[in-house]
Amino acid sequence: MAINTEKNSYTVIFAIGMVVIVGALLAYLASTLRPTITENERLEKQQNILYAMGINNNEGSSAVFVSTEVAPEEFQKNITEQLVLTVDTNGELLKTQSREEYVEEFKKEPYLIDIKKQKSAFKSGESRQLPLFVGSIEGKKVYVAPIYGKGLWDAIWGYVAMDENMVVQGAYFDHKGETPGLGANIKQRFFMDDFYGEHLLSEAGVFKGITVAKGNADPKNEDKTDNEVDAIAGATITGDGVTAMIKSDLKLYVPYFKSLKKQ
């Protein structure tokens, strides 16, 4: 079969045919797999929140989630309250809704709130919904808040568990495309575990966040009140991204924690 592949008409027809076939194939695959992928992402959010609270299957030095089979059950059991705080652009707390009130108004579970969308809407001057998951570990109340920011190449995000004094009780970080072996290590235990016990507030009660600091002369991370953890070598920009998302996102929760104190 001799086709003249040099002819312009053939080239055009081939190009159109190829685009149609490839487009149809990818669209078909994407739409059939979409429900499974969404379900995976939903379970992962529950696993992330549970991980930050300290409910995980960690073994040795690697971070392991609870399995997807038990995640919904554990989530139900350990998260006693799901709140949605609404803050205006000045950081003033406008209202606090319970899960039931929120689902009624927005027809969506609080843990599925898209932090990225909330964050960009907040930048353009709208109020922001902040989910907060309340649970208890060994009788101690913990509050888990999601955070979102950008690293070197793409998005980074995480969940931080705190007690009512804003002392970190656990953290989980993840990323979309940080450099393997460098920035990607923010989701390794040696980095995440450093956050445990760190204070987000200064001694005077002013919000300072936690800085991922190079050469902070405390590599074993014994000083928990210095608002610093040790950075990963070769991952400066990703580390700065973690610092920035902790500062910008957790700061918005401060009025809520202040209001807890007054009660």
Add this chain to the structure above:
Amino acid sequence: MAKDSRLILDPLADNNPITIQVLGICSALAITAELEASIVMSISVLFVLGVGNVVISLMRNIIPSKIRIIVQLIVVATLVIIVDLVLKAFAYELSKTLSVFVGLIITNCIIMGRFEAFALGNGPWRSFLDGIGNALGYGIILIIVGFFRELLGSGTLLGFPVLGDPIEKTGLYALGYENNGFMLLSPMALIVVGIIIWVQRTKNKALIED
């Protein structure tokens, strides 16, 4: 056939895609800070290059030569996206590990290079062997570079501390040894690749160009 075996063996040494053809350098610099990432990347490229070479080879008589590069790009991008989607649905954990490599695979010049130089002119079986051979040649260099960068940069291999604990000062560190943080940065990958090229050409003088 003796000739077929050369397709696999040549790229491992005397016609290595990285050290001789100087292709795929960008990913060799980007992801070799850890041995594990090097291995994952090598396996991914092995799969994509093996399958991609066969697909291009099967299509070689109908691809219009004027748009062949775009067609090759579409084939490799489609393959990678399909694999990514299927993994996301059925092996979510694995897909998270691989997601950062997806972009690096699509833009890997070795893949386009082999499509263009080999698969367009050869049958599917020989193209498959050529793909496997080149991916292995690429993988070997990646693993050697990853081995030295992780060992000297972090004092670990595959995440296990092999030289002792740098903070508690045990093992080698007790003798005053320090990790070389510079090894974690990309320029050192280029220097390690350079040393491999030097060693290789010293052993086989026929490889030295004028």
